[in-house]
Amino acid sequence: GEDVEQSLFLSVREGDSSVINCTYTDSSSTYLYWYKQEPGAGLQLLTYIFSNMDMKQDQRLTVLLNKKDKHLSLRIADTQTGDSAIYFCAEEGSSNTGKLIFGQGTTLQVKP
Amino acid sequence: SQTIHQWPATLVQPVGSPLSLECTVEGTSNPNLYWYRQAAGRGLQLLFYSVGIGQISSEVPQNLSASRPQDRQFILSSKKLLLSDSGFYLCAWSVHRGSIVTGELFFGEGSRLTVL
Numbered sequence: 137g138e139d140v141e142q143s144l145f146l147s148v149r150e151g152d153s154s155v156i157n158c159t160y161t162d163s164s165s166t167y168l169y170w171y172k173q174e175p176g177a178g179l180q181l182l183t184y185i186f187s188n189m190d191m192k193q194d195q196r197l198t199v200l201l202n203k204k205d206k207h208l209s210l211r212i213a214d215t216q217t218g219d220s221a222i223y224f225c226a227e228e229g230s231s232n233t234g235k236l237i238f239g240q241g242t243t244l245q246v247k248p
Numbered sequence: 249s250q251t252i253h254q255w256p257a258t259l260v261q262p263v264g265s266p267l268s269l270e271c272t273v274e275g276t277s278n279p280n281l282y283w284y285r286q287a288a289g290r291g292l293q294l295l296f297y298s299v300g301i302g303q304i305s306s307e308v309p310q311n312l313s314a315s316r317p318q319d320r321q322f323i324l325s326s327k328k329l330l331l332s333d334s335g336f337y338l339c340a341w342s343v344h345r346g347s348i349v350t351g352e353l354f355f356g357e358g359s360r361l362t363v364l
Binding site: 140167169171176178179180181184226228229232233234235238239241 | 280282284289290291292293294297307338340342348349350351352353354355356357358360
């Protein structure tokens with residue numbers, strides 16, 4: 137069945153780059169997504185990538201997609217303390233429904 | 249601009265009591281609406297989604313139900329809460345691009361339910 141896996145925790149120092157990894161199982165997903173959740177709040181869409189792309193860059197964020205290995209990563213350059221949050225990777229559960237399968241979330245801790 | 253509101257933000261309820269969480273969306277029409285639950289230390293699980301008034305799909309068997317009495321109102325309910333219903337409940341709506349429903353979801357601020 138469909139499954140999305142992420143490591144649970146990542147700690148980096150302010151100014152370093154952070155790389156959050158994700159593996160997924162459904163190769164038919166048209167888009168893959170990254171969401172951010174700050175403490176006690178809902179999720180915000182950070183970025184997404186079309187499945188026929190290898191890379192997408194948006195300011196400090198870089199998404200890399202290895203479709204062969206079903207591996208997705210989110211790189212945050214120059215990580216700031218305000219980037220501390222939980223980051224969720226998600227794939228489409230079925231097309232054209234908006235239904236997403238989320239990973240467990242990676243807690244990013246940024247140390248000053 | 250589009251906004252989404254959920255209430256109450258926090259709820260403590262005894263086992264066996266009823267539940268009603270409400271979600272309303274403004275600034276969009278005929279949205280797809282979703283209820284997700286986030287249990288402690290776990291990812292989000294899709295509970296229900298709705299493509300229109302009175303149209304509800306349940307994703308997992310459970311003690312909860314959902315209703316959509318109006319286009320931009322989505323309600324999560326239970327007649328008798330269980331301890332396992334505790335969690336953080338999130339309502340969301342999705343962006344349409346023409347006839348395509350995307351996975352670009354806008355989430356509410358969440359409702360934290362503790363069942364004692």
